[in-house]
Amino acid sequence: MKITLKKLDLFAAINTAGRAVSVKTTMPILQCLLINADDNGVSITANDMELAIETKISAEKCSVLENGTIAVEAKLFSDIIRKISFEDAADVTITSDGTLVEITSESSLFRIQEKDPEQFPELPQMREGHRLTVSQFTLKEVIKNTIFSIAANDSNKMMTGELFEVRGNNLRVIALDGHRIAIVNTELREEYESVNAIIPGKTLSDISKIIEGSADRDVEICFDDNYVSFSFDDTIMVSRLIDGDFFKIDSMLSNDYLTKITVNKRELLNSVERSSILISESDKKPLIFKLEDDSLNLRVNSPTGYLDDVLRVEKGGKDIMIAFNPKFLLDALRAIDDEKVDLYMTTSKAPCFIRDENKKYIYLILPVNFNPSAY
Amino acid sequence: MKITLKKLDLFAAINTAGRAVSVKTTMPILQCLLINADDNGVSITANDMELAIETKISAEKCSVLENGTIAVEAKLFSDIIRKISFEDAADVTITSDGTLVEITSESSLFRIQEKDPEQFPELPQMREGHRLTVSQFTLKEVIKNTIFSIAANDSNKMMTGELFEVRGNNLRVIALDGHRIAIVNTELREEYESVNAIIPGKTLSDISKIIEGSADRDVEICFDDNYVSFSFDDTIMVSRLIDGDFFKIDSMLSNDYLTKITVNKRELLNSVERSSILISESDKKPLIFKLEDDSLNLRVNSPTGYLDDVLRVEKGGKDIMIAFNPKFLLDALRAIDDEKVDLYMTTSKAPCFIRDENKKYIYLILPVNFNPSAY
Numbered sequence: 001m002k003i004t005l006k007k008l009d010l011f012a013a014i015n016t017a018g019r020a021v022s023v024k025t026t027m028p029i030l031q032c033l034l035i036n037a038d039d040n041g042v043s044i045t046a047n048d049m050e051l052a053i054e055t056k057i058s059a060e061k062c063s064v065l066e067n068g069t070i071a072v073e074a075k076l077f078s079d080i081i082r083k084i085s086f087e088d089a090a091d092v093t094i095t096s097d098g099t100l101v102e103i104t105s106e107s108s109l110f111r112i113q114e115k116d117p118e119q120f121p122e123l124p125q126m127r128e129g130h131r132l133t134v135s136q137f138t139l140k141e142v143i144k145n146t147i148f149s150i151a152a153n154d155s156n157k158m159m160t161g162e163l164f165e166v167r168g169n170n171l172r173v174i175a176l177d178g179h180r181i182a183i184v185n186t187e188l189r190e191e192y193e194s195v196n197a198i199i200p201g202k203t204l205s206d207i208s209k210i211i212e213g214s215a216d217r218d219v220e221i222c223f224d225d226n227y228v229s230f231s232f233d234d235t236i237m238v239s240r241l242i243d244g245d246f247f248k249i250d251s252m253l254s255n256d257y258l259t260k261i262t263v264n265k266r267e268l269l270n271s272v273e274r275s276s277i278l279i280s281e282s283d284k285k286p287l288i289f290k291l292e293d294d295s296l297n298l299r300v301n302s303p304t305g306y307l308d309d310v311l312r313v314e315k316g317g318k319d320i321m322i323a324f325n326p327k328f329l330l331d332a333l334r335a336i337d338d339e340k341v342d343l344y345m346t347t348s349k350a351p352c353f354i355r356d357e358n359k360k361y362i363y364l365i366l367p368v369n370f371n372p373s374a375y
Numbered sequence: 376m377k378i379t380l381k382k383l384d385l386f387a388a389i390n391t392a393g394r395a396v397s398v399k400t401t402m403p404i405l406q407c408l409l410i411n412a413d414d415n416g417v418s419i420t421a422n423d424m425e426l427a428i429e430t431k432i433s434a435e436k437c438s439v440l441e442n443g444t445i446a447v448e449a450k451l452f453s454d455i456i457r458k459i460s461f462e463d464a465a466d467v468t469i470t471s472d473g474t475l476v477e478i479t480s481e482s483s484l485f486r487i488q489e490k491d492p493e494q495f496p497e498l499p500q501m502r503e504g505h506r507l508t509v510s511q512f513t514l515k516e517v518i519k520n521t522i523f524s525i526a527a528n529d530s531n532k533m534m535t536g537e538l539f540e541v542r543g544n545n546l547r548v549i550a551l552d553g554h555r556i557a558i559v560n561t562e563l564r565e566e567y568e569s570v571n572a573i574i575p576g577k578t579l580s581d582i583s584k585i586i587e588g589s590a591d592r593d594v595e596i597c598f599d600d601n602y603v604s605f606s607f608d609d610t611i612m613v614s615r616l617i618d619g620d621f622f623k624i625d626s627m628l629s630n631d632y633l634t635k636i637t638v639n640k641r642e643l644l645n646s647v648e649r650s651s652i653l654i655s656e657s658d659k660k661p662l663i664f665k666l667e668d669d670s671l672n673l674r675v676n677s678p679t680g681y682l683d684d685v686l687r688v689e690k691g692g693k694d695i696m697i698a699f700n701p702k703f704l705l706d707a708l709r710a711i712d713d714e715k716v717d718l719y720m721t722t723s724k725a726p727c728f729i730r731d732e733n734k735k736y737i738y739l740i741l742p743v744n745f746n747p748s749a750y
Binding site: 076079080083084086107108109110111112113270271273274277278304305306307308309310311 | 451454455458459461482483484485486487488645646648649652653679680681682683684685686
């Protein structure tokens with residue numbers, strides 16, 4: 001193989017594909033990048049067996065002097081390309097003799113060991129399935145506004161992924177961890193066939209880092225029974241799906257409530273952040289909401305200290321006293337862009353909903369137990 | 376005690392004094408801030424027994440309603456002040472009843488435990504000693520350009536500090552770790568009495584983070600036999616000195632050489648950075664300089680890979696082949712602002728000097744052993 005291309009293009013491709021390089025593995029080949037050169041240009045692929053990413057540098061942007069395929073250790077190769085020249089426009093030439101790879105640019109020459117490209121796992125072959133097109137912006141937003149609600153540990157595999165559910169022209173994305181549910185509804189540009197697919201959280205977090213998030217550029221998402229692929233720009237990502245039926249949540253999404261409050265989002269967020277100072281993971285003291293008339297007191301009484309914070313709110317319905325883990329409120333409030341938010345509550349034992357009028361977002365948060373006499 | 380002051384002033388003072396809060400200690404009082412209020416205003420002090428910092432908020436900037444002294448846990452207090460209001464100009468009121476401290480701002484009220492201020496260690500009392508005035512800019516520069524050469528571990532206590540040596544109107548600052556020496560000479564505004572003081576590296580690194588570094592603002596440095604103090608703005612830092620006589624280095628600073636090269640600093644730095652990719656702490660392979668006529672080859676041959684980098688240089692004297700730990704070259708080159716640097720060498724066993732014509736800076740680096748046949 002012998003190719004010449006711009007440092008900038010090569011480095012961008014390495015960074016994109018690099019997200020699928022295995023960090024911890026007993027198979028050294030999964031820590032490699034596969035570089036293939038043919039008449040179509042150069043492609044760079046990484047594959048950790050859960051997620052594969054292939055990105056192309058088109059023939060116009062590079063010069064392929066000799067076709068071929070090589071595998072190189074990803075971290076080392078990326079370090080070399082980053083440092084081989086400080087000019088983005090510098091030409092980099094990569095030559096392989098089957099044992100050693102030579103990388104040259106300007107007056108620098110590196111020589112490193114090749115790995116066996118035959119050992120590199122193939123990209124999963126997807127069967128014909130459902131397709132869906134959304135803008136990069138939309139995909140990035142729905143991920144950002146739900147991903148915090150997936151479970152951190154994988155004692156329940158299903159909770160480490162998000163349900164992508166398509167019905168007609170609506171995409172509903174759901175994440176939950178047993179204490180809370182995050183739901184985002186998005187109107188699609190056209191009607192699609194129904195889809196129910198559980199995509200691993202890591203895949204979603206990787207793709208939201210790779211895509212730029214422009215509203216003018218699209219991502220095509222394809223689903224078959226076992227895989228999902230995301231195609232955008234010159235890149236395709238293929239990920240395994242999580243197998244099984246997602247939790248039935250619709251029965252939990254009641255529209256009834258006894259108390260509704262409307263509050264300035266920034267002020268509520270600041271107050272909840274303040275309360276977090278006094279609450280540690282170890283003592284698990286709750287944050288109390290004490291609503292009386294149009295005043296909401298946020299109170300904490302923990303071994304670290306005591307807080308009383310007062311917010312003006314618009315209230316409909318009954319007074320209530322209810323307790324939360326502040327982390328769940330923080331995550332939801334930080335995801336919301338609106339100036340004001342509505343909270344719906346029923347009793348101190350029933351879920352609290354934070355949702356907008358059109359139900360573009362619904363955050364369900366379970367309250368925690370508390371001893372009312374301490375507040 | 377009862378005081379009211381602006382969040383901004385209070386938070387800035389906490390941040391400054393906070394650098395002397397003990398991170399790891401068996402004495403909980405060393406993790407506290409001491410807050411004193413009297414007719415002169417408010418002072419905030421931290422003291423980890425090596426370094427003490429006291430910073431004042433003058434009476435014009437605060438209102439002292441009741442004099443007093445309290446001690447509070449530094450991290451908690453700092454978190455509370457950071458979050459209690461999002462307005463820098465917000466008034467914060469601190470009230471103590473001898474057991475609990477109440478901190479209020481706008482509609483927020485925090486209550487935390489006080490610690491016993493009697494247990495808080497007093498600021499060291501310095502005896503009359505030598506004084507020296509430099510700009511904040513100068514102090515920050517001399518520290519930045521030498522501090523990387525102190526030893527990382529304290530198997531030799533002396534190597535964890537820097538010698539501040541005053542002779543007439545010259546300040547010479549020296550740091551060394553057994554493999555290299557960094558020396559910076561600075562002309563002072565006037566003549567001073569001679570000083571030889573070894574200041575702990577941690578003190579220097581703390582002060583260079585606290586001072587703004589303006590050329591228009593001064594730092595007054597006082598030395599007695601055991602302590603050094605730095606006074607600037609509304610703050611005084613007092614640090615223990617390292618006891619003993621510093622290494623005699625003058626006999627090592629020979630002006631003789633057999634080879635001198637002049638090279639573009641940025642290009643040399645880039646090449647040395649490139650070489651670092653292939654050199655790991657574990658295999659300890661060296662970076663080879665192979666100088667022939669006006670061309671300098673930088674070569675590495677390690678288990679990770681091979682590098683050959685060529686630089687154009689201006690050469691005076693003999694050709695030479697010499698080997699280095701690239702880290703020492705990197706540190707020195709990154710500290711130098713000049714466009715070109717001069718390197719002086721004698722043999723492959725003798726130290727290499729990087730110095731400017733006026734010897735404002737001198738970096739001595741010991742070469743390492745290598746096997747010439749491998750390059």
